[in-house]
Amino acid sequence: xxxxxxxxxxxxxxxxxxxxxxxxxxxxxxxxxxxxxxxxxxxxxxxxxxxxxxxxxxxxxxxxxxxxxxxxxxxxxxxxxxxxxxxxxxxxxxxxxxxxxxxxxxxxxxxxxxxxxxxxxxxxxxxxxxxxxxxxxxxxxxxxxxxxxxxxxxxxxxxxxxxxxxxxxxxxxxxxxxxxxxxxxxxxxxxxxxxxxxxxxxxxxxxxxxxxxxxxxxxxxxxxxxxxxxxxxxxxxxxxxxxxxxxxxxxxxxxxxxxxxxxxxxxxx
Amino acid sequence: xxxxxxxxxxxxxxxxxxxxxxxxxxxxxxxxxxxxxxxxxxxxxxxxxxxxxxxxxxxxxxxxxxxxxxxxxxxxxxxxxxxxxxxxxxxxxxxxxxxxxxxxxxxxxxxxxxxxxxxxxxxxxxxxxxxxxxxxxxxxxxxxxxxxxxxxxxxxxxxxxxxxxxxxxxxxxxxxxxxxxxxxxxxxxxxxxxxxxxxxxxxxxxxxxxxxxxxxxxxxxxxxxxxxxxxxxxxxxxxxxxxxxxxxxxxxxxxxxxxxxxxxxxxxx
DNA sequence: TCAAAAGTATCGCTATGCAATACCTTCGTA
DNA sequence: TACGAAGGTATTGCATAGCGATACTTTTGA
Numbered sequence: 001x002x003x004x005x006x007x008x009x010x011x012x013x014x015x016x017x018x019x020x021x022x023x024x025x026x027x028x029x030x031x032x033x034x035x036x037x038x039x040x041x042x043x044x045x046x047x048x049x050x051x052x053x054x055x056x057x058x059x060x061x062x063x064x065x066x067x068x069x070x071x072x073x074x075x076x077x078x079x080x081x082x083x084x085x086x087x088x089x090x091x092x093x094x095x096x097x098x099x100x101x102x103x104x105x106x107x108x109x110x111x112x113x114x115x116x117x118x119x120x121x122x123x124x125x126x127x128x129x130x131x132x133x134x135x136x137x138x139x140x141x142x143x144x145x146x147x148x149x150x151x152x153x154x155x156x157x158x159x160x161x162x163x164x165x166x167x168x169x170x171x172x173x174x175x176x177x178x179x180x181x182x183x184x185x186x187x188x189x190x191x192x193x194x195x196x197x198x199x200x201x202x203x204x205x206x207x208x209x210x211x212x213x214x215x216x217x218x219x220x221x222x223x224x225x226x227x228x229x230x231x232x233x234x235x236x237x238x239x240x241x242x243x244x245x246x247x248x249x250x251x252x253x254x255x256x257x258x259x260x261x262x263x264x265x266x267x268x269x
Numbered sequence: 270x271x272x273x274x275x276x277x278x279x280x281x282x283x284x285x286x287x288x289x290x291x292x293x294x295x296x297x298x299x300x301x302x303x304x305x306x307x308x309x310x311x312x313x314x315x316x317x318x319x320x321x322x323x324x325x326x327x328x329x330x331x332x333x334x335x336x337x338x339x340x341x342x343x344x345x346x347x348x349x350x351x352x353x354x355x356x357x358x359x360x361x362x363x364x365x366x367x368x369x370x371x372x373x374x375x376x377x378x379x380x381x382x383x384x385x386x387x388x389x390x391x392x393x394x395x396x397x398x399x400x401x402x403x404x405x406x407x408x409x410x411x412x413x414x415x416x417x418x419x420x421x422x423x424x425x426x427x428x429x430x431x432x433x434x435x436x437x438x439x440x441x442x443x444x445x446x447x448x449x450x451x452x453x454x455x456x457x458x459x460x461x462x463x464x465x466x467x468x469x470x471x472x473x474x475x476x477x478x479x480x481x482x483x484x485x486x487x488x489x490x491x492x493x494x495x496x497x498x499x500x501x502x503x504x505x506x507x508x509x510x511x512x513x514x515x516x517x518x519x520x521x522x523x524x525x526x527x528x529x530x531x532x533x534x535x536x537x538x
Numbered sequence: 539t540c541a542a543a544a545g546t547a548t549c550g551c552t553a554t555g556c557a558a559t560a561c562c563t564t565c566g567t568a
Numbered sequence: 569t570a571c572g573a574a575g576g577t578a579t580t581g582c583a584t585a586g587c588g589a590t591a592c593t594t595t596t597g598a
Contacts, residue, residue, distance in 0.1 A: 023335040023336070025296050025336040026555085027585090028337065029340060059587070067293050071297070094420055095304075111409070111411060135416070149366070152360070228347065291548080296554090327557095
């Protein structure tokens with residue numbers, strides 16, 4: 001049984017801190033750390049790997065894995081060679097998506113957008129320094145990872161990220177830039193703070209943001225921000241195509257109005 | 270802020286049992302019970318509702334919710350009126366999908382299938398008495414719920430379910446039928462054991478299964494099973510369309526060969 | 539065939555997190 | 569604008585849940 005590599009452009013969620021406050025239940029944190037051990041792998045994990053990957057001893061890992069297994073959140077690999085995440089996870093995926101008003105409201109808008117644009121259309125939601133894809137309507141040919149709900153990308157170097165930053169104050173933008181681990185994901189990833197700020201200004205003027213294979217070779221993407229009633233950017237709508245079929249100018253001329261219109265439909269209540 | 274109703278055709282996961290084995294960490298089970306409280310609601314929950322919905326007192330719910338919140342698995346509703354599932358859940362969704370070889374292998378096949386068929390194409394995986402949707406490629410017009418990863422449907426009355434049952438022994442089929450909570454989801458849901466068995470035999474003969482608005486009014490669906498190397502059915506590929514556009518016969522003639530071919534591509538390694 | 543790795547089981551001690559209770563805040567109604 | 573109820577937050581002493589060390593069984597691959 002073959003396993004797919006992990007996407008090299010994935011972003012780690014802000015794993016932040018657990019201090020010692022009296023209400024914090026560390027057993028729960030451990031469970032989540034065990035589940036998060038799978039973020040870093042492309043294949044099933046053994047108990048010891050889980051223990052190592054989540055920074056606990058074998059004993060602790062054993063108990064946690066045992067429990068999660070009983071509950072269906074972890075299961076044995078198809079040919080019993082290691083542990084993988086369990087299907088019960090998807091039940092919570094559904095709840096998340098259903099109960100997120102943005103996702104449910106965006107759904108018909110995205111569908112409509114996808115009908116006009118014949119390219120990939122995504123909805124992403126902001127989580128700290130990253131955008132997490134919550135809905136993906138793929139086009140004809142796609143890579144597997146471009147179909148994955150839950151995939152995340154950095155804010156600092158993506159069309160969606162810059163669309164989001166365009167609606168933040170300069171100070172906030174600087175903060176995002178400063179805290180981001182800015183590394184070149186592709187040769188064309190923009191990592192220089194001033195260059196990023198320039199792209200953000202550009203996005204503010206245009207009303208949409210553009211990125212050229214900064215995350216994925218050969219990919220062109222434009223995005224528009226989705227705002228809360230108060231004006232805080234919550235996420236973005238993306239349209240992504242291939243540079244083998246489009247040049248930047250045509251892509252923008254053709255799709256920017258549609259992307260803007262879609263975001264507009266979501267931003268006025 | 271408006272919230273969508275929960276889908277009336279959802280299926281509860283087998284919540285089974287936790288006995289008192291020494292390795293079982295009940296704090297983890299509680300956390301998952303809290304998260305599962307959202308399965309039954311269409312709107313954000315208050316602390317007390319969570320407590321009630323997961324069968325624990327306010328104190329316990331408080332600690333668990335607090336912890337899950339710190340970790341990002343629960344968050345406050347957009348306008349701070351209650352709790353909803355948190356975005357960190359999607360990180361695990363991604364891991365589940367990535368690490369499930371069936372999903373990754375099926376992905377290109379589904380995409381290809383969707384290209385030929387211009388209708389909705391789904392991949393579902395078996396979990397006990399239900400099928401859980403793991404990948405969904407929607408057609409032009411869709412209901413919101415038909416786009417949801419993690420949505421689940423019963424085995425006993427769906428095209429996918431019967432495609433799966435077609436590859437089980439008669440005894441196993443009887444077992445599924447017996448344990449299923451067979452209720453009419455629509456007027457056309459088939460609930461009679463003998464009628465179900467007849468449909469399963471039909472699926473065995475045809476190599477695919479058919480269902481006519483047994484779960485959703487106006488929906489026609491055919492499905493083929495995906496098998497493990499050993500021959501156990503693991504899930505199904507579905508093609509779903511609208512009865513306003515298709516009659517059963519044409520739908521089958523047109524799509525059955527394609528569905529069969531797609532499943533075939535996955536079943537031979 | 540054998541050693542190493544993976545998984546399973548046991549057990550006594552104490553830190554963990556339980557549950558009761560009380561306090562603070564927000565919201566809708568009068 | 570005052571009031572009551574519901575929602576959310578904080579504290580604390582005690583019992584037990586679950587920690588972690590260790591040892592045993594099974595599987596794997598060299």
